[in-house]
Amino acid sequence: MDALLLVVFAYLLGSVLFGEVVAKSKGIDLRAVGSGNVGATNVARALGKKYALLVFLLDLFKGFFPILLSRFYFGLDSWTTFFVGLFAFLGHLYPVFHGFRGGKGVATAFGVLLGISPFLAVLSLLVWLLVFKLKGYVSLASLSACTFAVVLSLFLLPFKLFLMSLIIGVFIFYRHRDNIKRLLEGTELGFKR
Numbered sequence: 001m002d003a004l005l006l007v008v009f010a011y012l013l014g015s016v017l018f019g020e021v022v023a024k025s026k027g028i029d030l031r032a033v034g035s036g037n038v039g040a041t042n043v044a045r046a047l048g049k050k051y052a053l054l055v056f057l058l059d060l061f062k063g064f065f066p067i068l069l070s071r072f073y074f075g076l077d078s079w080t081t082f083f084v085g086l087f088a089f090l091g092h093l094y095p096v097f098h099g100f101r102g103g104k105g106v107a108t109a110f111g112v113l114l115g116i117s118p119f120l121a122v123l124s125l126l127v128w129l130l131v132f133k134l135k136g137y138v139s140l141a142s143l144s145a146c147t148f149a150v151v152l153s154l155f156l157l158p159f160k161l162f163l164m165s166l167i168i169g170v171f172i173f174y175r176h177r178d179n180i181k182r183l184l185e186g187t188e189l190g191f192k193r
């Protein structure tokens with residue numbers, strides 16, 4: 001297995017926006033609905049929770065599967081795993097198959113984390129669920145879980161994988177800048193159809 005080839009594969013797989021694919025198969029343009037985003041949350045707004053779960057799992061797989069391959073062939077604490085995780089995520093943000101206009105990367109980052117540390121991923125998911133239950137905003141839940149994951153990865157992961165989490169975390173915050181503005185103004189979108 002060639003490391004560069006695996007990184008390219010991760011990027012190309014990340015570049016498949018399953019939200020856009022599933023919505024298009026239903027005759028819906030996600031960019032014209034709700035937040036205009038291509039992620040599972042906006043699929044929930046456009047098509048309901050069943051399809052949102054499907055898209056979440058598919059987008060998660062884009063991060064999870066390449067990381068499993070990288071762990072198997074190159075090991076967890078390797079630069080290959082660092083770049084595979086980063087480029088699976090960047091594929092979703094800057095997808096070559098969709099004019100480089102991608103999503104916010106939360107589900108794919110979660111897949112990467114699940115492949116690296118199921119323990120840390122499950123803890124982060126619990127933070128996500130708790131904040132969503134208390135506050136009702138997916139974006140706030142995602143940003144809280146992301147912060148939690150980055151901080152804990154400093155203590156629980158090899159340093160280069162903490163670095164990967166940190167870079168991914170910075171991109172996730174940057175991609176949520178409109179959500180952050182809306183949260184501060186009190187105009188953030190809800191989640192229901």
Ligand code: NKO
Pocket residue numbers: 034035036037039040041042056104105106107109110113124125128138139140142143145146149150165166168169179189
């Ligand atoms: O449409 O702008 P919107 O309101 O849709 O969407 C905001 C939303 C975008 O993200 C998604 C994907 C939803 C996935 C939910 C499950 C999350 C589990 C979270 C763990 C996060 C771990 C991040 C790891 C970083 C290293 O936010």
